[in-house]
Amino acid sequence: MTGPNQPKAPTSNSIQSAPSELELQLKGYRLATAEFLYHMPDHPTILQSFIWQTYDLLPEYPEIHKFIDFWEENIDGPLHSVHVASCDLLTPGDARFADVIYQIH
Incomplete structure (x- = not known):
């Protein structure tokens, strides 16, 4: 049953799937692991570690640079x-x- 308040089923034109890991690797992306050391906001003398993995292009690492920009704008540490x-x-x-x-x- 569909009514005026029911969500419509997505059409094939509105669905955009993310590329698979194999597709990314064939385009030159490689698995990159980044370890971020940051100062804790409440205790600036203490360093905390955060590890993040993503597929990225070498040697520019645009995805990691986007994440660093996001971190600097939105994270307190x-x-x-x-x-x-x-x-x-x-x-x-x-x-x-x-x-x-x-x-x-």
Whole structure:
């Protein structure tokens, strides 16, 4: 039953799905892990750690930069430092040739 107050079913044109992890990796995105060290707002001499993972483009890291901008505008704890590590999850396969082939009957 649908009425005037019932939500309408979304049409295929209104649904935008986020790209899958595989699609992002094929576009050059890599898994990046960022550790944010920040000063606690109530105790500025104490550092707290926050770890965040996202898919990002190397070496510019635009997603991490967006997050840093968001942090500086909206979070009370000022950043002390940010450490970033990344790795390729989608890599070409390794091909090796056998040195010896044994046949057992």
